[in-house]
Amino acid sequence: MARRKKSYDFRFPPILQKLKRGPQIILPKDLGAIVAYTGMNKESIVVDAGTGSGFATIFFASIAKKVYSFENKREFYEFSQKNIKRSGLTNIIHTFDSVFDGISKIEDQIDIIHLDVPNPETIFSSKFNLKEDGYIVAYLPHTEQVSKFVKTAVENKFTCFTIEIIAREIISRDRGTRPQNTGIIHTAYLTFCRRENTGE
């Protein structure tokens, strides 16, 4: 029963399969790209905002050393709080606050700041303790957002690149092999920024 949902879940990693879904989640194709292009690893200190339904926060926390997650909508904060509990992870510092305010209070040196919030370029007006070669990553559904984010980042002496990840599912059965006929075409662009001349 409910096979359809279960089959869909199959495309999510085990740790995300047990969570409840709020309205907006980031798909594995994009979570994977954030990890791979930034090199997130066991030693990473990560900031994630907004928490939303918690999928990105929990996925990052399964990989990173510590995740500071910010959400300033009460409803989403409580929803994601339950998902964080469900995950069993204990390395998430979940704060009911705007990332743009809260980030200044983090004492750890940050490796990766991931922003899925309105006007993410506001971050460049915040005080944050990003490592010299750390990344700021923005999840941006529209092209105008990419343009605005990159422009502000460059003004603040960051260098950026932007990737769109398209995941095509391939069906392989006795009658033949082909891409799925319909499905998700676009979620968001991912813009990765580092301080100029860093790591290059």
Place this chain on the structure above:
Amino acid sequence: MARRKKSYDFRFPPILQKLKRGPQIILPKDLGAIVAYTGMNKESIVVDAGTGSGFATIFFASIAKKVYSFENKREFYEFSQKNIKRSGLTNIIHTFDSVFDGISKIEDQIDIIHLDVPNPETIFSSKFNLKEDGYIVAYLPHTEQVSKFVKTAVENKFTCFTIEIIAREIISRDRGTRPQNTGIIHTAYLTFCRRENTGE
């Protein structure tokens, strides 16, 4: 000097930027998808083969608890051995052997087996200690390989899905925003298999 190369490196995570490249490497778009769809994390025991130039092994080892990496071509084994040393990681067990033989000697319970080798479906004839809900992932450039791998997996009571990841770089400058004009279109299909009825 050599800015071009460096600029290209910028799309690689820091841990991979310091490595030397052999002929075949797996790109971040695909490495990220392998991590995200399997849920690879700090607790994971991973098998990776063939080591090739070591990029996948090293990237996985920066995330996972332990990576067993197999390479049966002497030249590649030595090349990747140097990259592993460069990475500074100490949780890689690097073995000069075919994965199809060597995997039977692993005593740890395996979470993820990643195969970028010819005829990866041979794995289903090997003895391996894969966790009940573990994944076998194959990196398959051609559609015929997908079809053959899925067929063999299904015969061995695995369920599979296959994803092709396309990463489009978006250029955003004063003159406008657009996808890059030319670039990489295809690397490989990723087929993910788990035991039937697992995790669903």
Place this chain on the structure above:
Amino acid sequence: MARRKKSYDFRFPPILQKLKRGPQIILPKDLGAIVAYTGMNKESIVVDAGTGSGFATIFFASIAKKVYSFENKREFYEFSQKNIKRSGLTNIIHTFDSVFDGISKIEDQIDIIHLDVPNPETIFSSKFNLKEDGYIVAYLPHTEQVSKFVKTAVENKFTCFTIEIIAREIISRDRGTRPQNTGIIHTAYLTFCRRENTGE
């Protein structure tokens, strides 16, 4: 009323908007590619099979000099016959027959043979009067079909290339510009074959 359907029709050219849809139609993205890669024009003699719901036949007939269209399923033949009448075009020779038999009876020299039928490689065993630099185009949903068609074509001294056309709709509104979120991902591959050394 029924705005949704009408809005969808907007992505079809006027001549196809007035037709009734049977189960399988070829989309404008693919019809356009067939015309553009073969150079179909006012002088072209075209063979189209199977007629199906008649969309390809009618679209080609609006461009070409004459279209010979074959359908060997009675139900589809009658359905498309009505669409051909609706189109008002008079340069379609619509025949209830298999293209593999019927094509041998065509006296005109053919410029383009378009095949959306099972086992299209059977054409190479038929007798057909294709111009020296004419094209055979096959509409092939699965990769195995591409492989089989190309193999047979090459054995018969044809040279081929295969294209997959992806049409992404871009939404541009006050709130921003982005690709549509979900939609059609795959219809078919288009394989274009010409006699070896022709036109090259």
Place this chain on the structure above:
Amino acid sequence: MARRKKSYDFRFPPILQKLKRGPQIILPKDLGAIVAYTGMNKESIVVDAGTGSGFATIFFASIAKKVYSFENKREFYEFSQKNIKRSGLTNIIHTFDSVFDGISKIEDQIDIIHLDVPNPETIFSSKFNLKEDGYIVAYLPHTEQVSKFVKTAVENKFTCFTIEIIAREIISRDRGTRPQNTGIIHTAYLTFCRRENTGE
């Protein structure tokens, strides 16, 4: 000799293969889409600007009844004039003028206006004799151009949709079938506009 070039030409229809290439040509994937989404046919009166190297003008003229082609750069006008002569087509009215001025002098009722010029939204300030259900199509490399063109069209009581055509070549050989590894990823967006409530 020069096989590479010839092989590349193979992806162009015969009528375009014999032309010389200037700096900017529109590829078959996009030419086909313009024809298919507008329904360009034997009866069509088409306006094309700028002529550029003449590929679009000549391709459209092989299909349409008449093509008015405008180019206001002397160098391109002369270059394309030679290509038009090479094509042998006699239904092209080639004018050395800006389309925004020249279009007002066309007495025929126009079916399709195709614009590959800077600031194509200027057309909405021109006087033009477009059929009630005619199309204006703009070839737009950047997303900002799409946004601006659509905005101006809507202000002028047109309804628009925008398509990006991606053509992936599939390689099918004895060793297997797969998309080409590298190639063209982006050329331009195609925005199609019709008068509100038309044809819907």
